[in-house]
Amino acid sequence: MGNELKFDFGPGVVAEGYTQVLDSTVYTEESGYGFLNPVNVYSRDRGVPGPLRRSFCIPAGAVFQVAVPSGNYRVEMTIGDQIIGTRTTLKAGEGRLIAKDLQTNEGEFAVLSFTVHVSDGKLRLAFSGAAPRVNAMHIAPAVQVSTLYLAGDSTVTDQPADGYPYAGWGQMLPYYFKADAAVANYAVSGRSSKSFIHEGRLDVIASQIRKGDYLFIQFGHNDQKMDEERHTSPYTTYKEHLQKYIDAARIREAIPILITPVHRRFFDEDGSLRDTHGDYITAMKELAEEQQVILLDLAAKSKVLYEQLGAEESKSLFLWAWPGEFPNFPRGAEDNTHFQELGAIQIAGLVVACIREQNIQPLALYLR
Structure with a gap:
């Protein structure tokens, strides 16, 4: 996989330069990305204009994993929903808390930026919360942090x-x-x-x-x-x-x-x-x-x-x-x-x- 990774979550039109992730995208060593436990993952396309905001996955109790060389990575994640408020908790690696009960209102989107240290070649992001969402994700090496x-x-x-x-x-x-x-x-x-x-x-x-x-x-x-x-x-x-x-x-x-x-x-x-x-x-x-x-x-x-x-x-x-x-x-x-x-x-x-x-x-x- 390349130095920078871009994922567009949900069905429908995929943003240019992004890789689509559906609720059925299961992690494999061959692909190097996907959900580890997608049983309770769902996806929707709201069908309204807006790149990286019209579709999303609902990753209730799910872990999204990406294979990357060990090191530090900056992650930029878009979270929100056009028609309903959301509440998302996010942890990285072995339960390291990144965001707790992050809330967005109807039609509102949050862009969450954080850096993760990876020591075992796997970047893991665990989602939970009352109404979790993930619309898009951009991962890049963080050399200067x-x-x-x-x-x-x-x-x-x-x-x-x-x-x-x-x-x-x-x-x-x-x-x-x-x-x-x-x-x-x-x-x-x-x-x-x-x-x-x-x-x-x-x-x-x-x-x-x-x-x-x-x-x-x-x-x-x-x-x-x-x-x-x-x-x-x-x-x-x-x-x-x-x-x-x-x-x-x-x-x-x-x-x-x-x-x-x-x-x-x-x-x-x-x-x-x-x-x-x-x-x-x-x-x-x-x-x-x-x-x-x-x-x-x-x-x-x-x-x-x-x-x-x-x-x-x-x-x-x-x-x-x-x-x-x-x-x-x-x-x-x-x-x-x-x-x-x-x-x-x-x-x-x-x-x-x-x-x-x-x-x-x-x-x-x-x-x-």
């Missing part, structure tokens, strides 16, 4: 679809950024600053990161575990391993950013949040000062948020669920560490708030 690489644990990672509504805050971060930046989330559940490196995951980032990119680093939850593979001591091996991330970024003229570990949800009887990270937070702050590295104090931000909500209402950020509330957790759940999607959106918002408050340039310019 800045890439935000994330290294971290389960509180940051892209949680899989079968774990919904589990979500890491890194998974929700694209929602806050314009097309000037791509989020490359390499965080993995269960990893510490030590095990992430020993498994070669920092090496993967180091092989791709370049001048002007960013490396977000949040570890601490699993560094506290006592197994040999993950455990670090706050003021010695924890700082030593974090230094390796800093060095990996700086040697390639990228910008390292340390992020204090987001708090777990544990309250004392007086209603104050219990700090389960302790010296790991202090040690990271010391390292940031010693090495003159940007620090985002997500621990402090999350503490304020949890205490404002209180012990009961703060459950809404985490995966606390009654039996039957979420299909993937029929017996319910009580999790004080991991977020559900709405909570992950708020935590990602705290990260963004830190960027705005410190006016980190040019990173702050990329925010929506």
